[in-house]
Amino acid sequence: KGIVVITKSLSDYIQHFISNSTPIFIAPDGVDQTIISTDFDSNQIRQELGISANEKKIAIYTGHLYPGRGIELILELAQRVQNYNFYIIGGTLADVAYWRKQSTTINNIVYFGFQPPGLVYKFQRAADVLLMPYGNVVTVAGMGNTAAFASPLKMFEYMAAGKAIISSKLPVLEEILEHERNALMLDYSKSDDWVFALEKLESNPTYGKKLGTNAQIDVEKFTWQKRAKKILDYFM
Numbered sequence: 001k002g003i004v005v006i007t008k009s010l011s012d013y014i015q016h017f018i019s020n021s022t023p024i025f026i027a028p029d030g031v032d033q034t035i036i037s038t039d040f041d042s043n044q045i046r047q048e049l050g051i052s053a054n055e056k057k058i059a060i061y062t063g064h065l066y067p068g069r070g071i072e073l074i075l076e077l078a079q080r081v082q083n084y085n086f087y088i089i090g091g092t093l094a095d096v097a098y099w100r101k102q103s104t105t106i107n108n109i110v111y112f113g114f115q116p117p118g119l120v121y122k123f124q125r126a127a128d129v130l131l132m133p134y135g136n137v138v139t140v141a142g143m144g145n146t147a148a149f150a151s152p153l154k155m156f157e158y159m160a161a162g163k164a165i166i167s168s169k170l171p172v173l174e175e176i177l178e179h180e181r182n183a184l185m186l187d188y189s190k191s192d193d194w195v196f197a198l199e200k201l202e203s204n205p206t207y208g209k210k211l212g213t214n215a216q217i218d219v220e221k222f223t224w225q226k227r228a229k230k231i232l233d234y235f236m
Helices: 008-014 042-048 071-080 093-102 117-126 153-161 191-203 205-222 224-235
Strands: 003-005 024-026 057-062 084-089 109-113 129-132 164-168 184-186
Touching: 003 008, 008 024, 024 224, 042 117, 057 071, 057 117, 057 191, 071 084, 071 093, 071 109, 071 191, 084 117, 093 109, 117 153, 129 153, 153 164, 153 205, 164 191, 164 205, 184 191, 191 205, 205 224
Parallel strands: 003 024, 057 084, 057 129, 084 109, 129 164, 164 184
Antiparallel strands: none
């Protein structure tokens, strides 16, 4: 009956290869309704994770450490922004070992390696800032390039956590995220802007809270249940 795609960018691309009469429905990826919750205590979650209540601000990245995921930028930020601790959640044993070796002189970055989803969600809620520094070339399992077409699951998980998001400014991400409404959208290559954004969020926690609240409100439209209903309604 038609084709379901996850982004407008992908819809525009595949139109070159299919009949003009073939319906295309854009249904972005989403998140499980059960993890969208305003009823949690970040301090309690930090205690459960063994994070000191007196720790610095925490910037967290969750996900793989493949090329294009922005780990190089995070290492630079950790060196330049000493008022934050940077937590890296995820990655294969080999990838974690590689990046640890690249950052032996950086004292405010911690690698936690792979964690089960339940703990990943807790780390996201323990953060002050969630980082999504995609490069212009983003690989999957070290191959290909999804930068133009992706609808990252991580983006929706971050939004569900209700915390300030700093993201690369990619057109495909801007289909969901809006600069200074539900995230800060920055040029990946301009590290000074990322430094300024972290400092701004540290000095103005109310601003960060507003970004996180808006993201959490916006992600309500992108649950898997609502996605399925929209697809069925479109084709039935």
